[in-house]
Amino acid sequence: MTEEKRTKKQKNRDTEEGYARRRGRRSRLSPQERKKRRKQEVFLQWLVLGIIVFGAIILFFAYQYGRRRSQPVNLDQSQTEAVSTEADAEAEAILVPxxxxxxxxxxxxxxxxxxxxxxxxxxxxxxxxxxxxxxxxxxxxxxxxxxxxxxxxxxxxxxxxxxxxxxxxxxxxxxxxxxxxxxxxxxxxxxxxxxxxxxxxxxxxxxxxxxxxxxxxxxxxxxxxxxxxxxxxxxxxxxxxxxxxxxxxxxxxxxxxxxxxxxxxxx
Missing domain, CATH: 3.40.80.10 (Peptidoglycan recognition protein-like)
Structure with a gap:
């Protein structure tokens, strides 16, 4: 067997042994530990999702507030007439200059x-x-x-x-x-x-x-x-x-x- 083949075979063996060791470590986790780890993973996923949703809501309301601030407040005709009528009535009520x-x-x-x-x-x-x-x-x-x-x-x-x-x-x-x-x-x-x-x-x-x-x-x-x-x-x-x-x-x-x-x- 050539040196190159021996080296390649050794690498394959090392890879298989490493994989077996990792698989062995995983297999050593108890069912309770695996369940706990899964819960942690789910919690982190929901936490990230919640942060994203909350940020989107904040941005939405900030955008809406900015739009309202940038738009002038206009009274409709009925409101304008009411304000004008009230002012006129007050002025008319005082006759003495x-x-x-x-x-x-x-x-x-x-x-x-x-x-x-x-x-x-x-x-x-x-x-x-x-x-x-x-x-x-x-x-x-x-x-x-x-x-x-x-x-x-x-x-x-x-x-x-x-x-x-x-x-x-x-x-x-x-x-x-x-x-x-x-x-x-x-x-x-x-x-x-x-x-x-x-x-x-x-x-x-x-x-x-x-x-x-x-x-x-x-x-x-x-x-x-x-x-x-x-x-x-x-x-x-x-x-x-x-x-x-x-x-x-x-x-x-x-x-x-x-x-x-x-x-x-x-x-």
Whole structure:
């Protein structure tokens, strides 16, 4: 026998012996072990399949979300008409024209604008500032600085100045710290005045009448039947001083507001 044939025969023998050894090792596994191994193989197969399915679901929803984000939201005709009708109805409901208001809302803070929503508004409360000769802007800035001073809790929805200017400090949908137990259901108006009598000059008075008439119309309040009150009527405080000291002037003011509303068919 040639050397080449002997070598080839030896390789075949080695191969057969190796196969027999491997087959012997496999045959030595108990039935329980083979069953356990099969379960492991099945589990791994299902795990891989589950991961693939889960990934496909995530990709599908990500694609759908991206499509919705990229498409503009369009109201159909009925929705557009409903929104337009509601806005028109609100505008038509307020007949008294809105006065010129300089909106300078205070920073939300616990000392002058807590950001607490009001209940339905039931009255407009008239105040005076008790610091003669100061301007609406000075008083507004004082309210703003209370967040830093932290010395008192006070503010107002509106301030009417010596030249008739109107500054809004707090939205009418939020309480202002002005009328004690009635903060939750009233809108407050502070008024500047030139001297210790507390009487408003003509510019302040005319703007106050206009603003009060507008707010009474907006909140459907009767100026002659509890829709306008003084701070005095809430707490007994002499505020606004001139309208407390002069009851006739107070009654005349309420009538002026009613007459102003009547000009526009609002009363």
């Amino acid at each position: 809105e006065p010129d208001i300089d909106v300078q809302l205070l920073t939300i803070n616990e000392y002058s604008r807590p950001g607490i929503p009001t209940d339905p508004i039931t009255a407009i409360v008239i105040h005076y500032l008790a610091n003669p000769g100061t301007t609406a802007q000075q008083n507004r800035d004082y309210f703003e600085n209370l967040k830093d001073y932290q010395t008192d809790k006070v503010s107002s929805n509106f301030i009417v100045g010596l030249e008739g200017e109107i500054i809004q400090c707090v939205p009418t949908s939020e309480i202002a710290y002005a009328s004690n137990s009635r903060n939750h259901d009233t809108v407050s108006i502070e008024n500047c005045h030139p001297d210790e009598t507390g009487q408003f000059n003509d510019s302040t008075y005319q703007s106050l009448v206009h603003l009060t008439a507008f707010l009474c119309d907006k909140f459907d309040l009767d100026p002659l039947n509890g829709g306008i009150i003084r701070h005095y009527d809430v707490t007994g405080k002499i505020c606004p001083k001139y309208f407390v000291d002069n009851e006739d002037a107070w009654e005349a003011f309420k009538q002026d507001v009613a007459d102003y509303m009547s000009q526009y068919g609002a009363y």
